[in-house]
Amino acid sequence: MAHYRASESKREQFRRYLEKAGVMDGLTNVLVALYEATEKPNDALDFIKQHLGPGADSTDAEGSRVELSELQHKYDLLLEENKELKNRLLQYEPAADHRGVE
Structure with missing residues (x-):
């Protein structure tokens, strides 16, 4: 029992x-x-x-998809901006092998 x-x-x-x-x-x-x-x-x-x-909860999933899409777009824009800035920087900085050792 x-x-x-x-x-x-x-x-x-x-x-x-x-x-x-x-x-x-x-x-x-x-x-x-x-x-x-x-x-x-x-x-x-x-x-x-x-x-x-x-x-x-499909509303949460849909919201996450939208946010992911927006963040992916922002990431792509930042990558492109970074690439452009690096190219501009190379115009103003001497190449690494031309620097003199002081």
């Missing part, structure tokens, strides 16, 4: 952990969305994966 109580206690601890971490709310929300869907998907597991997976 003591063994039964110990495992029940572990289950209760695990349940509290899931609740505190927001897992229960997340699962409940996905299952409610599946229940309320007018057209049930052919693959319920895929539906759950899509709504719980790392890409579940």
Whole structure:
């Protein structure tokens, strides 16, 4: 009988952990969305994966894509500017092998 109580206690601890971490709310929300869907998907597991997976928050993903694109463009512009500045600098500085040792 003591063994039964110990495992029940572990289950209760695990349940509290899931609740505190927001897992229960997340699962409940996905299952409610599946229940309320007018057209049930052919693959319920895929539906759950899509709504719980790392890409579940598509607004964050889209924002990150836009930011990445903007930063890539800025990076390309800075590389081009750096290249131009190096070329200009070479016009005003003597070449390294023509410098005299003083």
